[in-house]
Amino acid sequence: MSAVRTLVDLLAGRRDAGDLAPRDWDGVIGAARAEALLATLAHRLADAALPPSVAALFADQRAAAAVARAQALWEAEMARRALAPEGIAFVLLKGTAYAAAGLSCAEGRQIGDLDILVGRHDIGRAEKELIEAGWEWVKPDPYDDAYYREHMHELPPLIHKARDRMIDVHHTILPRTHRVTPDALAMIGDAVVADGGFAVLCPSDMACHCAAHLLADGDLQGGLRNLWDFHCLTRDFAAADAGFWGELDARAALHGLRAPVQRAARLARDLYGAALPPGWKRRESGDGWFVRRLLARDDWGRPTHFALQQAFYIRSHWLRMPPVMLAKHLWTKWRKG
Amino acid sequence: MRHSTRIAVGPVQFRIGSDWRAPIDALDRLYAGYPKDMARPADATVRLFAARPWRRWLRPSVHIGGDFIVPDALPLPLSMGLLAAEMGMNLQVALGWRRHMLLHASAVARDGRAVILSGESGSGKSTLAALLGEGAWRLMGDEFTLIEPVSGDALGFPRAVSLKNAAIAEMAARVDPARLGPLLAGTPKGDIRHLIPRADAIAAMHEPARPALILFPRFGGAAAIEPMAPGEVFVRLTEASTNYVALGEAGFAALARLVRETPAFGISYPDSAAGMALVEQLWAEAVR
Numbered sequence: 047m048s049a050v051r052t053l054v055d056l057l058a059g060r061r062d063a064g065d066l067a068p069r070d071w072d073g074v075i076g077a078a079r080a081e082a083l084l085a086t087l088a089h090r091l092a093d094a095a096l097p098p099s100v101a102a103l104f105a106d107q108r109a110a111a112a113v114a115r116a117q118a119l120w121e122a123e124m125a126r127r128a129l130a131p132e133g134i135a136f137v138l139l140k141g142t143a144y145a146a147a148g149l150s151c152a153e154g155r156q157i158g159d160l161d162i163l164v165g166r167h168d169i170g171r172a173e174k175e176l177i178e179a180g181w182e183w184v185k186p187d188p189y190d191d192a193y194y195r196e197h198m199h200e201l202p203p204l205i206h207k208a209r210d211r212m213i214d215v216h217h218t219i220l221p222r223t224h225r226v227t228p229d230a231l232a233m234i235g236d237a238v239v240a241d242g243g244f245a246v247l248c249p250s251d252m253a254c255h256c257a258a259h260l261l262a263d264g265d266l267q268g269g270l271r272n273l274w275d276f277h278c279l280t281r282d283f284a285a286a287d288a289g290f291w292g293e294l295d296a297r298a299a300l301h302g303l304r305a306p307v308q309r310a311a312r313l314a315r316d317l318y319g320a321a322l323p324p325g326w327k328r329r330e331s332g333d334g335w336f337v338r339r340l341l342a343r344d345d346w347g348r349p350t351h352f353a354l355q356q357a358f359y360i361r362s363h364w365l366r367m368p369p370v371m372l373a374k375h376l377w378t379k380w381r382k383g
Numbered sequence: 384m385r386h387s388t389r390i391a392v393g394p395v396q397f398r399i400g401s402d403w404r405a406p407i408d409a410l411d412r413l414y415a416g417y418p419k420d421m422a423r424p425a426d427a428t429v430r431l432f433a434a435r436p437w438r439r440w441l442r443p444s445v446h447i448g449g450d451f452i453v454p455d456a457l458p459l460p461l462s463m464g465l466l467a468a469e470m471g472m473n474l475q476v477a478l479g480w481r482r483h484m485l486l487h488a489s490a491v492a493r494d495g496r497a498v499i500l501s502g503e504s505g506s507g508k509s510t511l512a513a514l515l516g517e518g519a520w521r522l523m524g525d526e527f528t529l530i531e532p533v534s535g536d537a538l539g540f541p542r543a544v545s546l547k548n549a550a551i552a553e554m555a556a557r558v559d560p561a562r563l564g565p566l567l568a569g570t571p572k573g574d575i576r577h578l579i580p581r582a583d584a585i586a587a588m589h590e591p592a593r594p595a596l597i598l599f600p601r602f603g604g605a606a607a608i609e610p611m612a613p614g615e616v617f618v619r620l621t622e623a624s625t626n627y628v629a630l631g632e633a634g635f636a637a638l639a640r641l642v643r644e645t646p647a648f649g650i651s652y653p654d655s656a657a658g659m660a661l662v663e664q665l666w667a668e669a670v671r
Binding site: 068069071072075076079080097099100102103106107109110113114116117346347348 | 384396398400421422423424425426428430448449450479480481482629630631632633
């Protein structure tokens with residue numbers, strides 16, 4: 047069995063860590079690192095019987111993830127101090143939001159940039175306040191800068207000059223040129239306040255955004271991690287609220303995201319063993335390609351299935367922009383090398 | 384991958400895969416005297432690979448990959464495959480290791496106490512440590528020194544010493560030729576030849592040592608000793624650490640304790656003999 051399959055089975059709880067031969071861990075650890083899931087696996091197997099060196103490595107990973115989580119939440123606090131005095135409300139997204147809300151998928155989850163969502167009317171002020179507070183532009187290329195401002199769902203990325211951390215300021219969750227236009231105002235309006243005082247998306251919107259991020263806005267790089275997020279979110283929300291799946295379906299319909307949400311649910315079932323309610327259990331012919339793409343990683347952590355990866359890369363652009371615009375964009379990018 | 388081997392240096396078990404046999408054979412020769420545990424899972428993976436299949440044979444060039452990569456790192460010719468492997472191993476430790484605070488520093492130990500030598504490339508820290516390691520000292524490592532956050536002890540990382548340029552002849556004159564790897568001439572870092580540490584240093588690689596002295600060597604100029612204030616030592620070591628920030632509070636506590644408890648000096652020296660004499664002199668004062 048391939049290492050990435052073993053990784054998925056361990057996360058899903060289908061396979062007992064004690065059954066692995068010592069050298070099986072090479073590939074599992076390599077694949078988990080490549081998929082940014084090593085600390086997640088370390089949490090999942092915190093109580094499992096492991097070879098001593100694996101147990102030690104996993105303990106390192108859990109400790110490092112705890113530090114990274116504190117640093118990510120500190121970054122959110124820095125954004126709050128820059129924006130709150132000016133009355134600019136923002137909603138945390140993705141990893142920082144999961145950590146702020148204390149959700150189970152945040153355990154060991156790598157958090158890269160700080161992602162926040164602000165109302166479109168506030169985007170100019172938010173940018174000005176962040177720059178006054180020490181963030182700087184990192185896209186010096188005028189084409190890239192203009193592209194972000196005209197067509198993307200976020201400002202050009204900013205990095206803080208002292209802390210070297212990136213912030214992505216979104217005004218919606220998919221590019222403006224995307225075939226789907228989620229209702230960002232509804233997302234902001236229905237956001238909820240987590241224990242630490244930060245606003246996060248309400249449960250159904252959080253799952254919608256997670257599915258959109260996984261399936262509608264990229265080439266599925268890091269997809270296993272994003273799918274793990276979706277699996278944990280929906281499992282925990284459904285456990286706390288019996289009506290969750292119904293709310294999720296209604297909310298997905300509002301945002302135009304039913305297809306990605308349903309596909310994410312099916313993939314979570316097929317890979318992580320998610321229990322879905324009746325009505326969600328269809329199979330679709332394309333799902334197999336997604337599974338193959340998500341598992342396209344060999345025992346040395348290298349990407350495999352090059353043609354399939356390319357196909358998903360092209361698909362991501364196809365979803366993100368209309369054909370003529372795509373042609374222009376690729377032409378410009380190609381000329382710039 | 385087609386060819387692979389496993390190497391344990393200090394606390395890190397590496398798995399190294401390669402599209403070519405030569406770098407793996409060279410590693411196996413260099414690390415033949417290191418303890419091998421073939422059943423132990425790898426902490427870190429290094430990959431040496433051809434960017435395109437035909438580049439395995441046609442002007443073969445070795446790209447360095449693994450768990451962590453440097454996006455725009457230039458490939459090396461196959462004749463420098465051993466250097467590529469060494470760089471790949473260093474990279475995985477520098478970017479991936481979290482159990483200890485990593486200092487980009489060489490170290491030697493005696494009687495369970497360590498002298499840590501920190502400095503830029505060219506400061507002579509590797510050569511000085513290698514020379515001391517041929518005498519009364521145990522070579523702990525020429526590249527990384529690991530600080531255990533809870534105990535404050537130093538742990539060694541005695542990989543094969545990377546001798547550069549003039550240091551090659553200086554060491555070759557003193558050691559058994561069997562302990563030297565092949566000469567890698569004209570690499571981006573100059574001429575390189577690896578020195579296998581003494582068997583007793585390899586055997587003792589898991590033994591911790593209490594930091595006794597931190598030195599910042601500078602090759603060139605008259606012999607001089609300059610006491611260094613804790614603030615400067617702290618800042619210099621944060622710059623010499625590849626994971627200080629990632630370790631958060633534990634890193635701060637470990638480094639603050641190291642600086643507080645360990646006397647530190649800058650030393651300048653015109654030649655290796657003078658450098659070694661300065662280390663011995665400061666050591667005698669520190670352990671008195």
